[in-house]
Amino acid sequence: xxxxxxxxxxxxxxxxxxxxxxxxxxxxxxxxxxxxxxxxxxxxxxxxxxxxxxxxxxxxxxxxxxxxxxxxxxxxxxxxxxxxxxxxxxxxxxxxxxxxxxxxxxxxxxxxxxxxxxxxxxxxxxxxxxxxxxxxxxxxxxxxxxxxxxxxxxxxxxxxxxxxxxxxxxxxxxxxxxxxxxxxxxxxxxxxxxxxxxxxxxxxxxxxxxxxxxxxxxxxxxxxxxxxxxxxxxxxxxxxxxxxxxxxxxxxxxxxxxxxxxxxxxxxxxxxxxxxxxxxxxxxxxxxxxxxxxxxxxxxxxxxxxxx
Numbered sequence: 246x247x248x249x250x251x252x253x254x255x256x257x258x259x260x261x262x263x264x265x266x267x268x269x270x271x272x273x274x275x276x277x278x279x280x281x282x283x284x285x286x287x288x289x290x291x292x293x294x295x296x297x298x299x300x301x302x303x304x305x306x307x308x309x310x311x312x313x314x315x316x317x318x319x320x321x322x323x324x325x326x327x328x329x330x331x332x333x334x335x336x337x338x339x340x341x342x343x344x345x346x347x348x349x350x351x352x353x354x355x356x357x358x359x360x361x362x363x364x365x366x367x368x369x370x371x372x373x374x375x376x377x378x379x380x381x382x383x384x385x386x387x388x389x390x391x392x393x394x395x396x397x398x399x400x401x402x403x404x405x406x407x408x409x410x411x412x413x414x415x416x417x418x419x420x421x422x423x424x425x426x427x428x429x430x431x432x433x434x435x436x437x438x439x440x441x442x443x444x445x446x447x448x449x450x451x452x453x454x455x456x457x458x459x460x461x462x463x464x465x466x467x468x469x470x471x472x473x474x475x476x477x478x479x480x481x482x483x484x485x486x487x488x489x490x491x492x493x494x495x496x497x498x499x500x501x502x503x504x505x506x507x508x509x510x511x512x513x514x515x516x517x518x519x520x521x522x523x524x525x526x527x528x529x530x531x532x533x534x535x536x537x538x539x540x541x542x543x544x545x546x547x548x549x550x551x552x553x
Contacts, residue, residue: 254337264330264345266290267337272302275340284347286323295319295327305334306341314424315346331424333380344380348423381427382434384455385448391504393446394458398500405463406504406511407456407470407494409437412523414453425479429488432477440473441466454515456508467494467526491519492526498533507531 258265258278264285265278274290291299298318305311315331322328329348334341377389385393397404411417411433418426430453437455438447446458457463457470474488493515495507514527521527 254342264347266343266345268306268341268343269339270306270341272299272306281345284322285320290320293321302332315427317348317424379434379449382431382449384434384438385446387448387450387456390446390448390450390456390458394504397446397458397460398504401460401500403461404497404500404507405459405461405494406497406507407459407463407467407492408450408508408511408515409433409455409457409470409474410491410515410519411453411474412489412491412519421479421481425481428479429477432479433474433488433490436473436477437470440469462496462498463494464496464528467492467528470494471524471526489524491515491523493518494526494528496528496530498531502531502533 254267254276258267258276261278262280263278264281266274266281267276268274268290272290274287277285277287285293290302294302295318298320301316302318305316312334315333317329317331319327320330331346331348332343334343336342377386377392378384379386394404394406411429414426414429417429430449433455434447434449437457441447441457441459441463444460445463446456448456450456459466471490471492474490477488478486493511493513495510495514497507510529510531514529518525518527
């Protein structure tokens with residue numbers, strides 16, 4: 246690793262605003278982020294983790310396959326109370342960067358996957374990618390969606406925005422646990438990306454909401470977007486479990502209509518679909534700036550997909 250890498254790592258630890266610990270293969274704490282020190286102090290992990298959690302961590306550090314899903318451990322904070330955390334690992338030579346999500350407070354600090362490169366150029370490119378990616382699902386984060394949407398609005402004559410909200414997502418967390426909820430979010434992100442195909446921008450809008458931005462009128466894709474969640478599964482789900490979603494789509498017939506107006510219309514349509522019982526989509530066609538102001542805003546409804 247080149248000489249500028251330590252400064253990049255130090256910058257990440259001090260400026261990221263996330264819970265990060267750097268450990269060796271024996272789970273010895275080497276460095277930590279500012280938020281980690283504020284939350285858990287600087288005690289050795291052997292004094293902070295329960296015996297069972299320490300054993301699981303050491304075993305996981307020797308087994309790469311253990312990190313396919315977040316590792317859940319119990320750790321003592323500076324007040325002396327044990328908290329449940331989820332860890333993901335990124336390798337940096339013989340060191341391991343542990344990115345932490347505090348499950349007790351449900352903070353959105355799930356570990357960001359990061360791979361430090363052997364050259365400063367590749368490392369910088371990877372850090373830029375991480376800054377634009379949702380750490381849990383791997384799709385674009387909200388900031389990156391806005392950036393790409395602005396590009397579409399600047400280069401296309403018309404555009405569409407779809408917002409998808411997973412129905413009854415809180416019940417999934419309550420009944421099956423947050424790890425299953427994470428798997429559902431990952432599955433929906435993958436299914437939505439596959440459904441919209443190339444050319445569309447897909448991102449996580451926040452919580453259990455996702456967004457897709459298209460060039461042109463995407464009305465013909467809305468039914469498939471509603472259905473894309475139906476096959477998402479996870480271990481332990483009931484035999485009759487079927488994931489559904491509420492979708493709102495706004496069609497901007499010309500990009501003189503602002504992105505904010507299109508997003509607002511899609512959000513209102515999604516809320517209306519959810520209020521109507523979910524498992525459906527509502528499409529709103531915005532009024533073109535070139536049309537007479539007397540023309541009403543159009544609205545189309547799709548079929549509801551009942552449990553089958």
